[in-house]
Amino acid sequence: MQKATIQLETLSCPSCLQKIENAVKGLEGVEKDSVKVMFNSSKVKTTFDSQVISIEDVEKSIKKLGYPVIKSKVSAV
Amino acid sequence: MQHFILGKKNQITLISAILITIGFFAHFSLSNAFIFNWALIIASILGVTPIAIQAYQALKVKVVSIDVLVTIAVIGAVIIQNYEESAIVTFLFLFGAYLEQRTLNKTRSAIKGLTEMAPDSALKQMENGEFESVDVDDVDEGDILLVKTGGKIPVDGTVMTGEGHINEASITGESVPVGKIKGSKVFAGTILENGTIQIQADRVGEDTTFGRIIELVEEAQDSKSAAERFIDRFSKYYTPAVLVLGIIVWLFTSDIELAITVLVLGCPGALVIGVPVSNVSGIGNGARNGVLLKGSEVINDFSKVDTIFFDKTGTLTVGNPEVAEIEVYAKEQEETFNYLASVERESDHPLAMAILNYIGETTFYTVEKTEVEKGGGITARVNGHRVVIGNESLMEKENIHLTNKVKADIIKFEQNGNSLVLTAIDGELKVLMGIRDQVRPGVKHDLQQLKKLGVKNLVVLSGDNQGTVDVVARELKLTEAHGNMLPEQKSSYIEKVQKVGKVVAFVGDGVNDSPSLALADIGIAMGSGTDVAIETSDVVLMNSDFSHLPHALGLTKSTARNMKQNIVIAVGVVLVLLASLLFSEWMNMSIGMLVHEASILAVILNGMRLLRYRLKGSRNKEM
Structure with missing residues (x-):
């Protein structure tokens, strides 16, 4: 399992959180309970199985919603 | 395409403002209904596009967001040919979102100032021995880094060569520079004021002390209280409920205008943002102070x-106690002090420090069989003599006789606010020390x-x-x-x-x-x-x-109060709007949207007051 911290551009609406959270949770290989979208720091934290899904795919799912990703950091758990 | 439109939201807002102005100008000055209608129709369609995209994305992940309500309301208004309403509502919604983002950034500024203290790059020693600038994320534990005068320390580490003075205000709040030499620990986010040092990275990224503080503050700002979690759950069902209410109104009254007005008035805007905004400002103020x-x-x-x-x-x-009073009962004072110092030398108790400072340079003996009596003191064997050092109850336990004079001294010392350390050698009391802390x-x-x-x-x-x-x-x-x-x-x-x-x-x-x-x-x-x-x-x-x-x-009292004010503002606005829809003639979509956006700004501005909070008469100077 890998732990990812994804920095997004500033989030402005609290309802964005729910959108991003649901989208990331819906991905195969992402641990559902680990998904945390942080409104004020505009970060997404999650653990995922790098065998099943790549960090790029996680990023893509967020970008598709219209939230640009600035950078992500992945570390082993 | 979707990204393009969302990225141009600010421009769209501006264009729709211009179109609305043109439309109304044509209407009132030229009495030209054609320009009036078409300017507003274009403004409506242009303005609703980004909102509709957001609504669609939300629905795709099964969220009924405010965007959904607004999109339906605007489309409804266009269908019943109320272009004035549709254009103004979309404009207000977009403009409100813009202002919201601007002001929200202000509330986050306190933390941003903090995170920016951590440098992005570091001078890392490469395999050829040269130092090259690399991204701070590429620094690993064990790497050797160079920091020059005026530079920020990028990681937690140990000084390998060089010396200098470091301002550690970001970690300790103390802005007097601290001298660092070979072997000293340095911390990420602190500033080298003079000198040049090479450091070895011990902890990097989020593991550094500074990284941990930042992470902690970030998590704190996003943590939710029970009340907030309730609001979250509430708004999850609230927005769909408003939608259902709108449909019911439509079915029963066949009045589309009324139905879509309900959708706009019911928007939960300020409620969702009110509490987090107080929270983030309060915690931000604290972090800075x-x-x-x-x-x-x-x-x-x-x-x-x-x-x-x-x-x-x-x-x-x-926390820096000193020997304030002393009574020596033994004739051989120096010898007693030698024993005492030899035993205390091995302890890290604060009182031991005070005693060693008081005795100063002396001869130390080898100490055997040291035993620490929890909450009592120490017993040890030195040069074949049994040394007992500690408080009164340890002396009683060790059956050491205390004369009436000693007992009187003990009472006197205690009344003066001293901690007592008694020293006995071979069952005989030698010294009584009173140690006091400022x-x-x-x-x-x-x-x-x-x-x-x-x-x-x-x-x-x-x-x-x-x-x-x-x-x-x-x-x-x-x-x-x-x-x-x-x-x-x-x-x-x-x-x-x-x-x-x-x-x-x-x-x-x-x-x-x-x-x-x-x-x-x-x-x-x-x-x-x-x-x-x-x-x-x-x-x-x-x-x-x-x-x-x-x-x-x-600060916490003010913040808690601020949260309550924001909840009252948010709930109050929705109640007043819905009530005035029922009981008054003048309520319509545009006014509803205007009041909503105003209430959102009101709660954000109210929250921002916390950033400036200072306690009256405090000794505390802002960092």
């Missing part, structure tokens, strides 16, 4: 505290402020003898003082007080007091920033600065 508050639950609990327990040594007092400067003033803020009981709990504790309590005008307490007695006392319904905070240095810190409703650690205490407590006073405490309490 040397107070780490771990989340909104902490803010709520802390604001209700009526009883504060203090550890004595290192909290109320400087009260921290300014603490008295801070405690008075706490009282003014509504704290009823200020209590000191200490392992020291009752006399010492009483002297401190008298000097500081505390309400209660309990001495001779072991750590577990402290925590059981706290439990007892909690059972009578008091809301309790405990202030300690976090090492030996961890049970009490954990048990109290609010555990407040006096941390120098490098302590593990940061992790175990609810509130951390950076740089062990006591003067931050009244500020912290005042």
Whole structure:
């Protein structure tokens, strides 16, 4: 399992959180309970199985919603 | 395409404002209905596009967002040919979102200022021995880094070569530069004011002390109190409920205009953002002023505290005790001191330090069989003699006879506020020492402020003898003082007080007091920033600065109040809007949207007041 911290551009609406959270949770290989979208720091934290899904795919799912990703950091758990 | 449109939201807002102006100009000055209608139609379609995209994305992940409500309302308005309403509502919604983002950035500025103290790049030694600038994320533990004058330390590390002075204000709040030489520890986010050093990275990224502080503050700002979680759940169902209500109104009255007006008026805007905005500003203010508050639950609990327990040594007092009074009963004083110093040399007890400082240079003997008596003292064997060092109860346990003169001295010393250290050699009492600690400067003033803020009981709990504790309590005008307490007695006392319904905070240095810190409703650690205490407590006073405490309490009270105000504003606005729809003639979509956006700005601006919060008469200077 890998732990990812994804920095997004500033989030402005609290309802964005729910959108991003649901989208990331819906991905195969992402641990559902680990998904945390942080409104004020505009970060997404999650653990995922790098065998099943790549960090790029996680990023893509967020970008598709219209939230640009600035950078992500992945570390082993 | 979707990205393009969303990225151009600000331009779209501007264009739709211009179109609306043109439309109304044509309407009132030229009485030209054609231009009026088409300008507004274009403004509506242009404006609703980004909102509709957001609504579609939300629905795809099964969220009924505000965008959905607004999109339906605007489309409905266009269908019934009310172009005026559709254009103005979309414009207000977009413009409101823009202002919201601008003001929100302000509330986050406090934390941003903090995170920007960490450098992005570092000079790393490459395989060829040269230093090259690399991204700070590419620095690993063990790497050698070069830091030049004026540069920021990128990681936690150890100085390998060179020396200099470092400003550690970002970690400790203390802005007087600290000298660093080979072997000294340096911390990420601090600034090298002069000199050039090479350091080896010990901890990098989020593992550094600075990284941990940032992460903690970030998590705290996003943590949710019970009330907030309730609002979250509430708004999850609230928005769809408004949609259903709109449909019901439409079915029963066949009045599309009324139905879509309900959709707009029902938007939950200010409710969703009101509480987080207070939270983020309050925590941001704290972080800038040397107070780490771990989340909104902490803010709520802390604001209700009526009883504060203090550890004595290192909290109320400087924690640097000195031998203040001494009575020698032995003839061979120097020899006794040698034994005493030899044993104390092996202890890291604060009292031992005081004794060694007092005795100074002396001959040290080899010490055998040292045993530490918890809460009593030390016994050891030196040169074949049995040495007993400790308090009165240890002497009794060791059957050491105390003469009436000694007993009188003990009483006198205790009354003067000393901690006692008795030394006996081979069963005979040789020396009585009284050791005293200075009260921290300014603490008295801070405690008075706490009282003014509504704290009823200020209590000191200490392992020291009752006399010492009483002297401190008298000097500081505390309400209660309990001495001779072991750590577990402290925590059981706290439990007892909690059972009578008091809301309790405990202030300690976090090492030996961890049970009490954990048990109290609010555990407040006096941390120098490098302590593990940061992790175990609810509130951390950076740089062990006591003067931050009244500020912290005042701030949490203001923040808790601010949250309540915002909830009242948000709920009040929705109620007033819906009521006026039922009972008045003048309510329509545009006014509803205007009031909504105004209420969102009102709660954000109200929250922002917390950024500037300062406690009146505080000793605390802003960093």
